[in-house]
Amino acid sequence: MDAKAWDERYAGTELVWSAEPNRFVAAETGDLPPGRALDLAAGEGRNSIWLAKQGWQVTAVDFSAAALAKGKLLADAQGASVEWITADLVTWTPKAEAYDLVLIAYLHLPEDEMQSVLAKAAHSLAPGGTFLLIGHDLANLTEGVGGPQDPSILHTPDKVSAALPGVNVTRAERVRRPVTVEGEPREAIDTLVRAVRA
Template sequence: MDAEEWDQRYADQELVWSAEPNQFVAAECADLPPGRAVDLAAGEGRNAIWLARRGWQVTAVDFSRVALDKGRRLAGGTEVDWVRADAITWHGEGFDLAVVAYLQLPEVERRAAARGAVEALRPGGTFLWVAHDSSNIEDGSGGPQDPAVLMTAADVVGDVEDLGVEVQRAERVARVVAPGGDHRMGDTGEIAWDCLVRAVRV
């Protein structure tokens, strides 16, 4: 989907994603000392806002103007720098944390986005990638049904391992979802499978 299609999707629904942060982003970032963070493909800003409320100086990047406008409203008085840009071509530097959550792209574009995120980090900065896992089509609930935009943790590690990173975690993780398999937490017992990569730039 291009920016215009995402604009329409965000305009058609009150919230496309949950207002709460992704459970893996919250768990992996909870103990990190606040610094400068970038949330790439931030959407409506649920992770960016959560980080900002925990003391981070956050830049939220997305190519959808509608999503960013909704994020500003959701943030209320919470300060976030909302930047309209494509995660594939965006460049930054000096960040302590780069979060990329559910950016589902074909391999070439995924690699560009992942490398851009790592290259935006200062030494010691944390790279966190969460996405729908390739196995989710057969084994899980919801998510994209196009194998070309799914991936494994090993795929993402392969995208960035030559940039000087220390991989701390790279695995498939289970997420309980509401009916329909969206990003909201549920108690129905339906499982979605995600891939998670956490690494530190050395």
């Protein structure tokens, strides 16, 4: 989907996603000392807002202006300060070695574009900074539920890890996320990769 399609999806008054942070984002970043955070493909900003409320200085980037406008309204209502940038991650480059945390949650792109985004994300980490990706795993097609159905844009822990230059991968695995489908409990399968820049 392009930016216009996402703008249309986000144009309604209801949130497309939950207002709560992603469970894995909260679990994996909750023990980090707050610093400068970069949330790539931030959408409506649920993770950005949560991080800001934990004391982080957050920059949220997404190519959907409609999503970021919603995020700003939510942030303002909660007293959370976030810098919002409308940009396409395929062409936008963050500052090098500028962030103590770089987060990518549920960004799915063709492989060459995703590898470029991952490389830029790794280069934007400050020394000692943490990278975290959570996204729909390839195994979700056969063992899970929901998410994109195009295998070419789904993640695997190995593929994400291999595309991160100059970092030490500390966790790379498939994780299960409980979801409800038509009133029934199910599980989605995600890739989770956490890394630290030396």
